[in-house]
Amino acid sequence: ETGNVTLDVGFVNTASCESDITYIDGDQGILRYRGYPIEQLAEKSSFVEVCYLLIYGELPSENELEEFEAKIRRHTMLHEDLKAFFNGFPRDAHPMPVLSSAVSALGTFYQDLDPFDPEQVENSTIRLLAKLPTIAAYAHKKSLGQPFLYPDNSLTLTENFLRMTFGFPAEPYELDPEIVKALDQLFILHADHEQNCSTSTVRLVGSSQATLYNSISAGIHALSGPLHGGANQAVLEMLTKIKNAEYDTDTFMKKVKDKEDGVKLMGFGHRVYKSYDPRAAIVKETAHTVLEKMGSDELMEIAMKLEEIALADDYFVERKLYPNVDFYTGLIYTAMGFQPKMFTVLFAIGRLPGWIAQWREMINDPKTKIGRPRQIYTGYTERDYVALDQR
Ligand code: SDX
Numbered sequence: 001e002t003g004n005v006t007l008d009v010g011f012v013n014t015a016s017c018e019s020d021i022t023y024i025d026g027d028q029g030i031l032r033y034r035g036y037p038i039e040q041l042a043e044k045s046s047f048v049e050v051c052y053l054l055i056y057g058e059l060p061s062e063n064e065l066e067e068f069e070a071k072i073r074r075h076t077m078l079h080e081d082l083k084a085f086f087n088g089f090p091r092d093a094h095p096m097p098v099l100s101s102a103v104s105a106l107g108t109f110y111q112d113l114d115p116f117d118p119e120q121v122e123n124s125t126i127r128l129l130a131k132l133p134t135i136a137a138y139a140h141k142k143s144l145g146q147p148f149l150y151p152d153n154s155l156t157l158t159e160n161f162l163r164m165t166f167g168f169p170a171e172p173y174e175l176d177p178e179i180v181k182a183l184d185q186l187f188i189l190h191a192d193h194e195q196n197c198s199t200s201t202v203r204l205v206g207s208s209q210a211t212l213y214n215s216i217s218a219g220i221h222a223l224s225g226p227l228h229g230g231a232n233q234a235v236l237e238m239l240t241k242i243k244n245a246e247y248d249t250d251t252f253m254k255k256v257k258d259k260e261d262g263v264k265l266m267g268f269g270h271r272v273y274k275s276y277d278p279r280a281a282i283v284k285e286t287a288h289t290v291l292e293k294m295g296s297d298e299l300m301e302i303a304m305k306l307e308e309i310a311l312a313d314d315y316f317v318e319r320k321l322y323p324n325v326d327f328y329t330g331l332i333y334t335a336m337g338f339q340p341k342m343f344t345v346l347f348a349i350g351r352l353p354g355w356i357a358q359w360r361e362m363i364n365d366p367k368t369k370i371g372r373p374r375q376i377y378t379g380y381t382e383r384d385y386v387a388l389d390q391r
Contacts, residue, residue, distance in 0.1 A: 020034070020361065033191065038279060046184055047184045048069055050191050052065065054191055054357040055360065073151075073153040076160060078138070083148060086098070095341060100220035104214055121212065121360065133161035133164070134164060137165040140339075149163065149164045155175075162179070179290070183336065186329060198222040202219035209370075219351075223348055236330035238252075238266045239302050242306075256315075267324060267328075268310060280324055299331055
């Protein structure tokens with residue numbers, strides 16, 4: 001039937017999802033987690049506090065935050081057999097499939113799998129928040145052939161992650177408070193974003209009553225695509241090509257506008273923001289702070305030049321293409337010492353509380369049914385089988 005086709009998607013999911021968690025106004029460039037503006041949370045909150053806010057719906061009291069942080073700290077270690085799991089991957093494996101596989105494997109070590117048992121959902125929530133940074137750090141160490149470090153639970157989640165990633169067993173690791181604060185803020189900025197591709201994946205997989213671990217594992221795969229979370233790595237590759245004088249900024253921008261070989265200005269454009277992504281504005285500020293500290297950066301100059309050209313060029317203005325959260329993050333991560341293939345892993349660590357909050361909202365919503373989107377059939381009408389010797 002053409003004309004008014006109403007697609008009954010049959011469950012609380014992407015296209016017409018009701019949610020109390022995150023509000024976006026794409027035209028005004030507004031982003032709020034549980035009503036709090038992202039600018040205030042980025043400036044005043046901490047990543048663990050934002051995890052609590054997204055998952056439980058309110059900012060925690062001092063005691064609630066202390067108890068939440070203590071619960072997370074107790075679960076940062078991985079089962080010794082799960083550590084052996086990393087030996088199954090080649091050293092040059094991209095860390096995103098390692099992350100997704102390890103998260104799925106978590107569900108084989110723990111029996112907190114019943115999506116309708118609040119205590120089991122709470123256990124898997126805490127285990128995922130606590131162990132994902134450890135898994136990410138181990139994936140990085142595995143790629144370097146370096147020893148894994150056990151977590152140090154005297155540290156915060158972000159401090160522990162930096163130490164496990166860049167530290168060595170043989171020597172103390174000195175945390176730089178400015179780097180810790182910058183990374184903690186970046187995790188806050190990535191923590192949730194309404195029904196983006198990976199969050200919709202988590203909700204869709206979870207709507208079949210798959211475990212939280214498997215739903216998050218699916219979300220990690222969705223995030224890895226270069227049009228989604230993989231864009232931060234693609235931006236750095238784009239800037240590096242320009243820096244290596246494969247082409248200058250003007251030549252590159254002409255390629256983009258001519259749509260040559262599908263070249264895009266990575267880190268620009270958004271399905272919802274048709275204005276400046278409020279997160280990108282904050283990241284740009286942080287980039288200046290971190291890069292000044294870590295030494296000025298030619299790639300930052302190139303990025304700012306591309307932004308300057310795009311914001312003045314009708315091609316981009318007419319299509320409402322502005323920097324998104326991925327445009328400047330890779331520059332900061334590079335200055336912090338992360339390799340490009342770890343950038344989307346950092347996005348996943350930040351996005352985890354949002355995925356968990358959205359999965360819990362979906363599984364507890366009585367209106368949720370299994371995801372079963374319909375289609376508009378555009379194939380052949382009925383026809384009869386043709387015998388082989390007649391074809
Ligand atoms: C994230 O959904 C979320 O919330 C995601 C995210 C989150 O927090 O979860 O915000 C994180 O994924 C951010 C986006 C990261 N991806 C990139 O930076 C990759 C580059 N961006 C594009 O691929 C694109 O902008 C999308 C996919 C992000 C959004 O695409 P839209 O809104 O569907 O736009 P479109 O593909 O319909 O394009 C509209 C026009 C087209 O030109 P015309 O056919 O009209 O001539 O704009 C052009 C496109 O060719 N266009 C671009 C462009 N993005 C769109 N041209 C050049 N460079 C770009 N980046």
